[in-house]
Amino acid sequence: MVEISIFILLVFMIIGMVFVLEMKNLLSAVVMMGAIDFGLSVIFLLLSAPDLAIVQIAVAVISLVIMIRATIHREIVETPSQESTFSSRVVMLCFLFLFFILIYPAFSLLPIFGEPIFAESASSSMKYLLEGMTQTGSPNIVTAIVLDFRAYDTLGEAIVLFTSVLGAVSVLRYRNRKKPGSST
Amino acid sequence: MIYALCIVLFLLGLYGVLVKKNLIKIIISLAMMNNAINLFFILLAYRKNGVVPILSFLQPNANLYETAVDPLPQALVLTSVVIGLGVTALMVALAIRLYYVYGTFDITKMRKLRG
């Protein structure tokens, strides 16, 4: 049941992606991106990852706002001159299709969907599930990992966000050089 | 099969990045690639009929180590989703700045680079 729902949602996301690629109006493309992000969030929920679904929705909303801020009041119609030539698109599609065919056999070597490898071996995930509660006091194992076992990653995540916001602020300062007339 | 669809989404994003000539389309395509990888990670973590890795009154008798899905990829993807947001924000800032300079999102009209 879960599998079928995910299947349908994924097909919906892929169709949405094709629409994003082919739409002429950028604002519509951005809105479509928001729709795909929400679809992804639902898939996360189906895959028993509620924390992730919440974060995904929050991130989807923020990025939708940012993207709409970027496109609104601007020239938002993709003109034909912006498209690559037909032949280059076909070549790229063929190339990616070939790549897909080449790696297709690898999917059968991955663990079967629904039977992950962590359950069979002495893995760290088993350890988290067994002792996460007693060691950290958090009933939510994901939170226990994010904020205790792998808190160093979370520090890095916060710094990434800090860096990119600082970067955006730095990019958007319109006076970059002290000499008059030499900016932009 | 689901893995394959996930990779199709990834490759569609790659196609968009490599072929599209519009900054906004490129940004969206990259965000989709990121989504596809995140989804791939979570698909790998799923256990059939798996429960949420949370001890709660809703599932009081759950033996999480026997029934829960893998919590580690969820924690990792939590991080990578936020990183993706950061990259998107920086790219949008650059796109807005480039729009300010050129008056368009069209990269075929941006040719200040020699080469």
Add this chain to the structure above:
Amino acid sequence: MGLLPLFVAIPLFSALLLGFIEHKKGIMHTLVMLTTSALVILAFATPLQRGFYFVGGHHPFVGITLMLDPLNRLLLIVVQILVFVASWYSIGYMEQYTAKSRYFSFVFLMLAGMNGIVITADFFNLYVYMEIATIASYALVAYGGKAHELEASFKYLVLGSISSLFILLGIALIYSQTAALNMMVVAQRLDVTNPITWLIITVFAAGFGLKSALFPFHSWLPDAHSSAPAPVSAILSGVLIKVVGIYVLLRFFYNIIGVDQAPLTLIAWLGALSSLVGVLLAMGQHDFKRLLACHSVSQVGYIFIGIGLGTPLGLIGALLHIVNHSAFKSLLFLSAGSVEYATGERNFHSMGGLAKVMPWTNAASFIGFTSIGGVPPLNGFWSKLILIIACVSSGQWILGLIIVVVAIMTLTLFPKIQKYVFLGDLPSKFRNVKESPWSMILPMLVLCFFCIVLGALVVVPVLRETYFLPAVQALLSGKWLGVFQNAP
């Protein structure tokens, strides 16, 4: 081993602190110099043996492990020294830009990211810190805010993100096979005979190859590295591509999947191609910094040839070239920046005669050019010599020949620039040009010193035994087996 987290913590703390002292120049410069010099001292104070630090005291199976061994010790020292020199130089150079404190914040964030990559022993942690370093570098490339800089930054950002996503895909595949992220545990559990491993190798090689501008993926590097401010170009070309791309590939090939000749040979040939392509691209340039950036592609190619040979001698050559290239390429970027600072000009066909007005910059770039051209006593000679001997001794005559050809082309390329920029008649528009301030000349002289003495790293036995050979040994000891065997 308690020192290890400091390599990430100190630059992060300074980066945050810099935000509060935006308008107090004196305090800002003191803080920058204190931080970077403290890190240099710390890097030398690290122990020589392999050791681990467990973040939060967790067992390596459940927590994140940091690791120090002679290889990342060598890289840590190189990174700290180079960032120290570049920030010293920036104090004078960045006066022409606004928001100087934010610039130093980015440099420190990038430094924290690079240190985080070097000391980590965990795949996902590697990804996170790689993103910190590269996002800071995207922002720094766009720092000048001119149209071409913004474009270069966007291009770099797109290709960098694609490569990061490939790396993330590789990490997901590794996780699907081993249910572990710790590199040592992965090394034990990854089944090299499984075809999935080949997919992982391909994805990683593509991702890290893009990050380090290996041949089919080199197109972003000349734009990005030439558009950044000069000290940033020095850091990007000098250490970032090596830490983010080459170091991780070295670890992955030698310590995690174990040496396998087939992918390595491919890498050696791609390296040979990129060394040829890089030097040919460099020959067609008129822009001083762009030429240097193109030439970085060819030097990265050298390093990959050494890695791809897979013999001890090849690895010695590759590691030595990593160290040497960060010395002389940074020196050249800094002197190009000094010329640009004084004249506002980067096209070397419209320069000339600057030796009279800028004697120190002239001397520095002369040493840089002789070193990069491989003139005997200087450092560039030793690594090229070792690489050629390594090629010949492992029977790869053609690769050796390519190295020789590229070295000769390099040697003919740089006297030409020296002539265009510094010799000949001084154009009238440059009559009033002054030598750059001492805060920019002294860092260049430090790098000159390194260019002259770094050959000693292989020649003087004490240095060789303490710093260099253990690093090669760390790679040659093969797969990390039996390090953390028992689950807790």
